[in-house]
Amino acid sequence: WSWGGVTRTFTNTAPVHSGAASSAVTYTEGWSGLKLSRFDGVDVSAYDTLRFWVHGGAAGGQLNHLNGALAPADVLGIFGREGLDLATLWDPPTAGEPGAFAFRIYRNYAGADQARLAVCAAQRGGDDALTQVVINKGVSPLTSTVTISGFTPAVSAQVYYVAPDGDDANAGTLAQPWRTIQHAADSLLPGDTAYIRAGIYHEHVVVTRSGAAGALITLAAYPGETATVDGDGFDLWGWGGVIDLSGQSYVRVSGLRVVNSDYAGIFAEGGSHLTVEGCATYNTASSGIAFFATADVLVEGNEVVLAGWGGQQEYITIAGVDGFAVRYNRVHGFNPVAPHRKEGIDAKDGAANGVIHHNAVYDLGKVGIYIDAFSKRTHNIRVYANFVHDIAGDDGIALAAEAGGALENIWIYNNLLAGNLVGLKISDCCPELAATHPMTDIYVLNNTLAGNGDAEWGGGLHIANRDISNLVVRNNLISQNTHFQLLMTAGAPPGSLRADHNLIDGFRGVQGEIYGEDFVAGDPLLVDPAGRDLHLRAGSPAIDRGSAQDVPVADFDGSPRPLDGDGDAAPAFDIGAFEFALSDHKLYLPLTYTSHG
Numbered sequence: 001w002s003w004g005g006v007t008r009t010f011t012n013t014a015p016v017h018s019g020a021a022s023s024a025v026t027y028t029e030g031w032s033g034l035k036l037s038r039f040d041g042v043d044v045s046a047y048d049t050l051r052f053w054v055h056g057g058a059a060g061g062q063l064n065h066l067n068g069a070l071a072p073a074d075v076l077g078i079f080g081r082e083g084l085d086l087a088t089l090w091d092p093p094t095a096g097e098p099g100a101f102a103f104r105i106y107r108n109y110a111g112a113d114q115a116r117l118a119v120c121a122a123q124r125g126g127d128d129a130l131t132q133v134v135i136n137k138g139v140s141p142l143t144s145t146v147t148i149s150g151f152t153p154a155v156s157a158q159v160y161y162v163a164p165d166g167d168d169a170n171a172g173t174l175a176q177p178w179r180t181i182q183h184a185a186d187s188l189l190p191g192d193t194a195y196i197r198a199g200i201y202h203e204h205v206v207v208t209r210s211g212a213a214g215a216l217i218t219l220a221a222y223p224g225e226t227a228t229v230d231g232d233g234f235d236l237w238g239w240g241g242v243i244d245l246s247g248q249s250y251v252r253v254s255g256l257r258v259v260n261s262d263y264a265g266i267f268a269e270g271g272s273h274l275t276v277e278g279c280a281t282y283n284t285a286s287s288g289i290a291f292f293a294t295a296d297v298l299v300e301g302n303e304v305v306l307a308g309w310g311g312q313q314e315y316i317t318i319a320g321v322d323g324f325a326v327r328y329n330r331v332h333g334f335n336p337v338a339p340h341r342k343e344g345i346d347a348k349d350g351a352a353n354g355v356i357h358h359n360a361v362y363d364l365g366k367v368g369i370y371i372d373a374f375s376k377r378t379h380n381i382r383v384y385a386n387f388v389h390d391i392a393g394d395d396g397i398a399l400a401a402e403a404g405g406a407l408e409n410i411w412i413y414n415n416l417l418a419g420n421l422v423g424l425k426i427s428d429c430c431p432e433l434a435a436t437h438p439m440t441d442i443y444v445l446n447n448t449l450a451g452n453g454d455a456e457w458g459g460g461l462h463i464a465n466r467d468i469s470n471l472v473v474r475n476n477l478i479s480q481n482t483h484f485q486l487l488m489t490a491g492a493p494p495g496s497l498r499a500d501h502n503l504i505d506g507f508r509g510v511q512g513e514i515y516g517e518d519f520v521a522g523d524p525l526l527v528d529p530a531g532r533d534l535h536l537r538a539g540s541p542a543i544d545r546g547s548a549q550d551v552p553v554a555d556f557d558g559s560p561r562p563l564d565g566d567g568d569a570a571p572a573f574d575i576g577a578f579e580f581a582l583s584d585h586k587l588y589l590p591l592t593y594t595s596h597g
Contacts, residue, residue, distance in 0.1 A: 157190075157191030157192055158189070159193050159195065160172035160173070160178065160192065160193070160195070161173060161174050161178070161196075161197060162179070162181055162183075162194055162197065162201075163178075163179070163199065164179070164200070178194075180201070180203060181196060181205045181229065185205055185208060186208055189217075190212040190217060191211065191214075191217075192218070193218040194220070196219065196220065196221050196222060197225060198222065198225035198226055199228070202230050202232065202233065203231075204236070204242060204244070205229065206244045207245050207251055209248065210250055210251065211250030211251055211252075211273075212250055213250065216251060216252045217250065217251045217252070218252045218253075219243075220254035221255030228257040229243060229256055229257070230259050230260050231258070232259075232260040234261075234262065236261055236263040237285065240264065240267055241263060241268075241287075242259075242260075242264070242265055242266070243265070245266070245268035245274055246270055246271060247268075248274070250274075251273075251274055254275075254279070255277075255279060256280075258280070258284075259281070259282045259283055260282075261285060262285050262310075263284070263286045263310075263312065264284055264287045264289070264290045265281035265304075266281065266288070267290050268297075269291075269293055270293055270294060271294050272294060273295075276289050276298070276299050276302060277299075278301045278302065279303075280303045281305070282305045282306055284309075285308070285309055285312065286313045286317075287313040287315060287316065287317040288305070288307040289304060289317070290317040291319070291321050291324070292317070292319045293319070293320040293321070295322045295323050296322075296324075297321050297323065298324070299316060299325070299326045299327070300325065300326075300327050300329070301327075301329065302316075302329045303329070303330045303331075304316055304330070304331045305332060305333040306333050306334065306335055308334075308342025309335050309339070309341075310340060311340035311342070312342075313346075314343040314344065315345065315364070316329065316331060316344065317348075318346065318354065319347075319349045319350070319351060320351060321347075321352075322352050322353055324351065324354035325356075325357075326347075326355070326359065327356070327359065329345070329360075330359070330360045331344040331345060331361045332361065332362045333363055334364055341364070341393075342364075342365070343367045343369075343370040344366075344368045344369055344388075345368070345370070346369075346371075347370075347381055348373070348374050349372070349373070350373075350376035351378050351381065352377075352378060352379050353380045354382075355382045355384070356369060356381070356383045356386065357382070357384045358385045359386045361386060361387070362389045362390045363391075365391075365393055365394070366394045367394050368386075368394075368397060369396070369398075370398050371398070371399050371400070371410055372399075373405030373439075374402050374405050375403035375404060375434075378401075378406070378407050379407070380408075380409050381410050382410075382413075384411070384412070385577075386416070388416070388420065389417070389418045389419045390419040390420070391419075391420040391421065392419070392421060394420070394422075395421060395422045395423070395425040395427075396422070396423050397412060397417060397423070397425075398425045399439065399465075400427040400430075400437065401434075401467075402429050402434070402437070403430070403434045404434030404437065406438045406439070406440070407440075407442070408440050408441055409440075409441045411445070412424065412445070413443070413445040413446050413552045414445075414446050414447065415448075415556075415577060416447075416448050416532075416556065416577055417450075418449070418532055420452045420458075421452065421454060421457070422453070422460075422461075423452040423460045423461055424460070425462045426439070426462070426463045427464055427465060428465045428467075436467045438467045438468075439465055440468070440469045440470050441470050442468065442470070442472070443550060444461070444471070445474050445550060445551065445552060446474075446555070446575070446576060447576070448476070448477045448556075448577040449461055449479070450480060450526065452481045452482070453484075454482060457482075458481070458483055459481040459484035459485060459487060459508075460478040460479075460481035461487070462484070463486075464489045465489075465492070466489065466492050466493075468496050468497075469493065469496050472498050472550065473498070473499040473500075473502065473516065474499070474502065474550065474551075475547055475551060475573065475574075475575050475576070476502045477503045477534075477576030478502060478504055479523075479526065480505055480506045483510060484512075485505070486504060486514055486516065487510065487513050487514075490512060499515075500518045500519070500547060501518050501519070501520070502516050502575065503522070503524055503542050503576065518547070520541050520542065522541045523541075524541065524576065525538075525539060526540075534577065536574065536578055538582070540580065542575035542576050543565035543574050543580045544570075544571075544574060546572070546573035546574055548572075548573050555577060559578075561573055563579050563581045563582075565579070565580035565581060565582060
């Protein structure tokens with residue numbers, strides 16, 4: 001055999017079917033074997049598998065594997081059978097080494113006939129999957145009965161169907177669907193899915209079961225069909241939703257259309273690991289989608305229209321939620337004759353550890369995206385790459401601590417804000433609820449605010465909070481907003497604001513308006529601000545003029561920062577939500593070959 005560049009050749013003592021040499025081994029019992037050794041030892045710690053070619057009789061050779069964890073586990077089992085204590089010169093194995101796995105496997109070791117057979121089992125911590133290994137140590141086939149105790153196998157996930165012409169007494173198959181979504185919600189087990197066929201379902205659906213990690217319970221529209229859940233006629237006013245997930249965990253609602261609610265469309269109070277994706281809500285007195293006091297929530301790819309007309313909550317409400325992502329949603333449309341108008345997306349009242357990104361929020365009567373501590377500490381939230389526009393009577397994005405709760409570590413970056421009354425406001429609301437409105441560690445970076453304000457009032461970025469500390473306003477492009485670009489209300493503590501490297505276009509000179517440090521002044525050369533294309537054109541003074549400090553690593557489009565936008569071969573950060581890249585245009589002329597043979 002060969003090791004470390006030194007080759008030793010065994011004498012051929014039996015026929016070989018493959019390879020250069022062989023050694024014959026005769027087993028006297030099931031646990032006999034071939035030992036290859038060196039007087040100075042062999043370090044096998046870097047290997048997780050030993051491979052041997054075994055002759056196996058006249059039929060020919062085959063490759064057998066002894067896993068680096070299973071083999072030591074089997075050894076431990078034999079020591080236990082013989083009543084021996086284990087003494088080695090090995091260092092204690094670390095968690096990822098085969099020796100550590102060997103001890104874990106040995107705890108589930110069961111090789112009763114260890115001379116001929118070894119049986120090991122291990123349950124994976126992440127998803128409770130059970131792996132069982134049976135090793136035949138001989139060359140002849142063996143039959144053995146294996147009994148597993150202390151483990152409940154998961155039932156295979158099932159798929160069921162609901163249709164308007166179904167019957168809840170049916171089997172729930174595609175050919176024999178159930179009639180109601182509620183029956184599906186009462187019947188599904190972890191991992192199961194109920195597909196809802198096209199039609200209108202007049203139901204108030206209360207989910208009564210939870211899924212499990214890796215085995216969600218799913219209520220989903222049948223692919224390619226529109227399934228509408230209509231809450232008209234159900235008394236939900238005050239609390240609840242047409243689809244109610246309260247208290248449940250590991251549940252997903254996908255692709256359903258939910259309409260006409262006296263309160264919310266899709267709702268949960270309590271629970272965790274809840275997903276609402278690809279749904280549409282319409283005409284809800286309160287939220288289209290609302291989560292209260294939950295954890296690990298995903299709201300993705302939904303459309304929420306005409307919500308909040310009853311004056312309660314917001315279009316998408318995230319209240320007291322720990323761990324959330326609100327992304328790729330469309331939020332728009334309000335009833336101009338309704339008595340109330342509400343905010344678009346609101347993370348509030350103790351919400352923490354979440355992201356709000358890549359949403360389109362527009363045509364609303366109140367703030368587009370609102371981060372409000374209200375009376376509870378609200379922290380660690382990032383709001384980025386959203387397009388908020390045409391909130392004609394209010395702010396595009398606003399931060400608040402209405403009832404005195406602390407707002408901490410909030411990052412607002414790469415957002416596009418256009419056509420709102422105020423693009424972004426750091427608010428002092430509401431003096432009637434609390435004397436102070438504390439905020440700290442607020443970062444406003446690389447946003448583009450253009451064309452905000454109306455004939456009477458409004459503008460780009462308004463810092464109105466007097467109780468703020470460590471507010472950073474950097475690399476923002478603030479252009480042609482009607483009454484101010486960057487406005488700071490008097491009374492904030494000295495040193496509470498760091499404003500630098502912003503582009504100011506259209507300074508109005510009103511009281512409190514500032515440029516900040518290291519500013520750039522001038523037309524940013526946006527592609528089409530009237531048409532809401534806020535990309536930079538070549539030659540923009542925003543190109544390569546931003547600060548590198550705290551800058552997001554990608555822009556609104558996902559392009560990396562920094563890029564070389566001015567052709568000087570030195571990549572630098574741009575101001576605003578978009579990073580400009582020089583186009584490298586090449587002209588390829590055809591080549592024509594003419595034969596003169």
